[in-house]
Amino acid sequence: MTITARSKTLRDETCIKSLGRISDQRTVREGLSICLERARIMTDVFKETEGEPMCIRRAKGLAAVLDNMTLFVRDRELLVGCFSSSEKSLPTYPELYWRWLEKAVDNLPDYAAMLSPAEKAELKEIHAYWKPFSIHGRERAYIPPGRSWRIGDFISGGWMWQWEISTPDYKKILRKGLYGIIEEINEKYEAVAADISRPTRDRMRQMDELKAMKISVDAAARWGLRYATLLELHRQEETDPLRCKELDRMISVLSQVPSGPARNFHEALQCFILITFIINYIDQPQVGNGIRFDEVLGPYYEKDLADGLLTPAQGRELVEAVWIKMQEGGYVQPPQWVNNGGGGLGFQTITFGGTDSEGRDITNALTHLGLEVTGDLQTIAPQVAVRIHDNTPQSLYESIFRCVRTGCSQPAIFNDNVNVPRLTELGAALEDARGYSINNCMQPVIPGKNIHYRAGHSGGFLLPMCLTLALSGGRFDIMQGKLSGKRVGYPTPDITEMKSFKDVWDAFCMQVEYAGETLTMLANIADELLREYIPRPFLSAILEGNIEKGCDMRDWEFLGLRHHLVFGVNNAAEGLCAIKKLVFEEKKLTLDAFVAAVEANYDGDALKILNLINERVPRFGNDDDYVDQITVEIMRTVKAVCGRSIDIYGNPYVLDGTTASAPIGAGMILNATFDGRKANEPFHDGSISPVQGHDTAGPTATIRSVAKVKTRESGNLLLNQKFMPEFFDPKHYPVMAGYLKTIMDLGVHHVQFNCVDRQTLENAKLNPEKHKDLIVRVAGYSAYFIDLDNRMQDEIIKRTEQRF
Amino acid sequence: MVENNSVGTIFNIQPFSIHDGPGLRTTLFLKGCPLHCPWCSNPESILAAIQVKLSLEKCQQCGICVETCAENALTLDENQKPRLDISCCNQCLKCVESCPSGCISTIGRKTTADTVVSELLKDAPFYSNTGGGVTLSGGEPLAQPDFTAAVLAMLKREGIHTAVDTTGFGLQGHLDAVLPHTDLVLFDIKHLDYERHRQVVGVPNDRILENLKIVADQTGFWIRVPLIPGFNDDIELADRIVALGKSTGAERVCFMPVHRWGEHKYPCLGMPNTLAGIPGFPAKRSQAFQDHFRHMSDYVFITGG
Incomplete structure (x- = not known):
């Protein structure tokens, strides 16, 4: 089946919010603007509520936005929802950040074009209020001299203040409606209010928290009704009888949800969209989603089909409508994150497959339908993940391959045999672990459970830089590319004192340790600031345990999954490998000469050293233990450092390898490294993928290399493989299913397939206008190829094609 | 594993093959071939020496x-x-x-059977999950009979499915050494006419057709036919080859339209580019074969094109 004409029109007319560089020409999509409504309303509320408890102020702020924001309905759409005043605009969040945005609209034409002069003046006025309060900026007071987060020092990262991931209990919302949740809040409130034997401070705080939840949940329920009212106005003006019928149905749907329980598939999908938009775009920018789409919504779909309330074609069009709504999402991103976030997008991931809490497969009709729509619609959002386990039916493998073959680079495939035990090891109950889903960053979350990822500060171990610092005594001058100058890392010994590979390795480990300390300090400051200043009463109310505890979601942690990211492990491993082999074993060059070559960016005479590296140094991804074991050791080291890093709730950090395209972005601004990578070339993507073009021994050897890095001994790791479309021809499904099963048997956490031929990519680079729909998987997410920076395009072209 | 120091000359180990037998396979390419097919896409396989x-x-x-x-x-x-x-x-x-x-x-490199087998076994989990295994190809595996037999025997001991891709041109003694360790033979038939075969490929086909019977008696096999325009691409000949397959008990017959991907290799090897004289196989012609054998699509396969 193909998508309906309506879906096609809506999809084509949707303004892609990606802030990717369009073939190096722009940093912002043309026609995209900033909507100040949210920021304006929020600011007014904060001015009016000074002195009130922060949770109440936040709740009143959200309520005022939901009550007063402009609503719109797109032409002929079946599911409604919005987060700014037009489909071509994005809100901003001045309580979280202002400085980079102000700089960007002042200095960068693409950003400046997102606002009229009057709006720009208003934005500055809004910012003027928030300057002392906005949490991005407050951290500066708490960072000691000599420690820094900047890219180029030794870690990569930035103050995002906008990544946070938790998945509400959609099943409960659909079952009870928001009014049902308000009843729960009321009950708890009355109990707390009456219980004056409680410690007074606790009692007062809990009453405030519960009151804040009630204010915000009430507002969310009213929001749906505002939409019903708006649709009635459209209905009065509508002349097409078919559309009138649709509008009648939509009015009925929005009169019911999200305030009341969802009675059918249409209501369930509409409720899901509204809740998702509130928590991910209106309340706070939150990447993630993490709904198990088939598990939560499949029963509604199957029941409606069985009861004759819905035809398969109607059901399919509603799913298409959800995908288009997801495609509408997006955030204004800091300019320096345009590469890191790749094409940028709404960052919402929907999960399919897997098991129920008893371990039984949950594949249903909606699983197949969702994958089919993903392949047919060719949108970049939502990101789609599929869980594979021992009893995944063959039919689901086939749906996966059909989807991959369309060239949409979806879905990402996850291994239950790794994820479930890993979550139980981290402390989740087995039943909960079996219910995991995948968030946008390709991390496992447990739907409905209290927040387990925050990333106010998003940073990670930039491992190739740790190696550089190990050979510079912790000094680095990014402007000159010199391994000297300002001290930015740990003062490890001078290279003249390094007599063996072990000396280099030890210095490297010290730099990793120092990076870990700094990262942890920064991340914990960020988390404390979020806890203090950005409570989230609405999301708290729809996550398990907060009503019961009478507290905000930020007051506790369900599971210790606070993470540090890793970047460029294989670049670092190959650099260490080059030093081990060429300097200490074969004595083909001295450390001094090697450092000089790196400083010279391997140009001039240093080219000989680059040739030596390329000819003699084993590369990760070819099942060669010499280098693979260095990767393994690095990951163990980083994992141990993470284990010693404690988050603000007292849990150790975990290592996370789901860095989107940040390694590529980071590589683009960093100097040459010891693996033979020249300045500004990307690092390898996907945390454990081989360095681009270095995997020459075929896909199975790559899998064997990757499998050595045990996820449970390290962290989430992401492998990208690129295949020719021929591979996913139906006649090869059994072989491909076996291939995928083997990857899972070998304990690989997560694999993604790009399925497009090199010729197409090369053509698209030359003629972007002819390839607007071409989607590629970058690293954890899909993006339109033409939106990617040229260098990133080259990187994708270079990624080894797996041929037969 | 029992050590085996039998030495052979190989030029490539290709993991992830799906056209050389069932499932996901690793193909081991041996060096040296007694035939001289002008359309050869692996001209580096012909000479036995490094x-x-x-x-x-x-x-x-x-x-x-x-x-x-x-x-x-x-x-x-x-x-x-x-x-x-x-x-x-x-x-x-x-x-x-x-x-x-x-x-x-x-x-090309010389290697011992046990070295190469330990390499081939690395993908064993992929073979078992996909119904795949290892295929020995070339060159001509029968031209290195001791090495071929040793590699196959060791793989069989490890429970790996084995296939041999052969021109069928070899001594009976060599077949006798190899076949007991072979689950599937991919048997090339290029032409049924003695003289045409001798003229174009450099050897007559009588021994090949004799060997086909020996293979048929001992193991499962597929017949594979490279389709070369102007040489063997007529439907009547194809029908006769399919009939031969049926009568000898071949599990399937595969027609493989010639491709020219190997053409760039000839000058690098200092060899006259014989492939230059072979026209590409038109998609239309390939379709004609598809149509002709549509009623036998579970027996006759036409790949690529």
Whole structure:
């Protein structure tokens, strides 16, 4: 089946919010603007509520936005929802950040074009209020001299203040409606209010928290009704009888949800969209989603089909409508994150497959339908993940391959045999672990459970830089590319004192340790600031345990999954490998000469050293233990450092390898490294993928290399493989299913397939206008190829094609 | 594993093959072939000895290689870059070491059966999950019978499905050594006419057709036919080959339209480019075969094109 004409029109007319560089020409999509409504309303509320408890102020702020924001309905759409005043605009969040945005609209034409002069003046006025309060900026007071987060020092990262991931209990919302949740809040409130034997401070705080939840949940329920009212106005003006019928149905749907329980598939999908938009775009920018789409919504779909309330074609069009709504999402991103976030997008991931809490497969009709729509619609959002386990039916493998073959680079495939035990090891109950889903960053979350990822500060171990610092005594001058100058890392010994590979390795480990300390300090400051200043009463109310505890979601942690990211492990491993082999074993060059070559960016005479590296140094991804074991050791080291890093709730950090395209972005601004990578070339993507073009021994050897890095001994790791479309021809499904099963048997956490031929990519680079729909998987997410920076395009072209 | 020091010459181990037998396979390419098919897409497989290959992108036009070559197999062309003539080359390989720019490399390596088998076993989990295994191809595996038999026997001991891709041109004794360890033979039939076969491929086909019967008696096999325009691409001949497959008990017959991906290899190897004289296989013709055998689509397969 193909998508309906309506879906096609809506999809084509949707303004892609990606802030990717369009073939190096722009940093912002043309026609995209900033909507100040949210920021304006929020600011007014904060001015009016000074002195009130922060949770109440936040709740009143959200309520005022939901009550007063402009609503719109797109032409002929079946599911409604919005987060700014037009489909071509994005809100901003001045309580979280202002400085980079102000700089960007002042200095960068693409950003400046997102606002009229009057709006720009208003934005500055809004910012003027928030300057002392906005949490991005407050951290500066708490960072000691000599420690820094900047890219180029030794870690990569930035103050995002906008990544946070938790998945509400959609099943409960659909079952009870928001009014049902308000009843729960009321009950708890009355109990707390009456219980004056409680410690007074606790009692007062809990009453405030519960009151804040009630204010915000009430507002969310009213929001749906505002939409019903708006649709009635459209209905009065509508002349097409078919559309009138649709509008009648939509009015009925929005009169019911999200305030009341969802009675059918249409209501369930509409409720899901509204809740998702509130928590991910209106309340706070939150990447993630993490709904198990088939598990939560499949029963509604199957029941409606069985009861004759819905035809398969109607059901399919509603799913298409959800995908288009997801495609509408997006955030204004800091300019320096345009590469890191790749094409940028709404960052919402929907999960399919897997098991129920008893371990039984949950594949249903909606699983197949969702994958089919993903392949047919060719949108970049939502990101789609599929869980594979021992009893995944063959039919689901086939749906996966059909989807991959369309060239949409979806879905990402996850291994239950790794994820479930890993979550139980981290402390989740087995039943909960079996219910995991995948968030946008390709991390496992447990739907409905209290927040387990925050990333106010998003940073990670930039491992190739740790190696550089190990050979510079912790000094680095990014402007000159010199391994000297300002001290930015740990003062490890001078290279003249390094007599063996072990000396280099030890210095490297010290730099990793120092990076870990700094990262942890920064991340914990960020988390404390979020806890203090950005409570989230609405999301708290729809996550398990907060009503019961009478507290905000930020007051506790369900599971210790606070993470540090890793970047460029294989670049670092190959650099260490080059030093081990060429300097200490074969004595083909001295450390001094090697450092000089790196400083010279391997140009001039240093080219000989680059040739030596390329000819003699084993590369990760070819099942060669010499280098693979260095990767393994690095990951163990980083994992141990993470284990010693404690988050603000007292849990150790975990290592996370789901860095989107940040390694590529980071590589683009960093100097040459010891693996033979020249300045500004990307690092390898996907945390454990081989360095681009270095995997020459075929896909199975790559899998064997990757499998050595045990996820449970390290962290989430992401492998990208690129295949020719021929591979996913139906006649090869059994072989491909076996291939995928083997990857899972070998304990690989997560694999993604790009399925497009090199010729197409090369053509698209030359003629972007002819390839607007071409989607590629970058690293954890899909993006339109033409939106990617040229260098990133080259990187994708270079990624080894797996041929037969 | 029982050690086996039987030595063979191979030129490639190709993991992830899906056209050389069932499931996901690793194909081991052996060097040396008694046939000289002009359409060969792996011309590096023909010579049994380790040979040299030029890659001239990095050539500095220093001429050292030409001075090194005592046989005049290397001469300078009009761009002062070396040109190789394999008919003069005695595979002394001295030029490889002499080149300061790394433009001359070798193709092929000698290896023992146990070394290569431990390499092939690395993908064992992939074979078992996909119903795949290992295929020995070439060159001609029967041309290195001891090595081939040793590798196959060791794989069988490890429970791996084995296939042999052969021209069918070999001595009966060699077949007898190899077949007991072979689950599937991919048996090439190029033409049924004795004289046409001899003219084009360099050897007659009588022994090949005899060997087909021997294979048929001992193991499962597929018949594979490279389709070459103007040589064997007529439907009537195809029908006769399919009938031969049926009568001998072949599990399937595969027609494989010729492709030209190997053409660039000939000059690098100093070999006359015989593939240049072979026209591409038109998609229309391929479709005609598809249509003709549509009623037998579970027996006759037409790949690629």
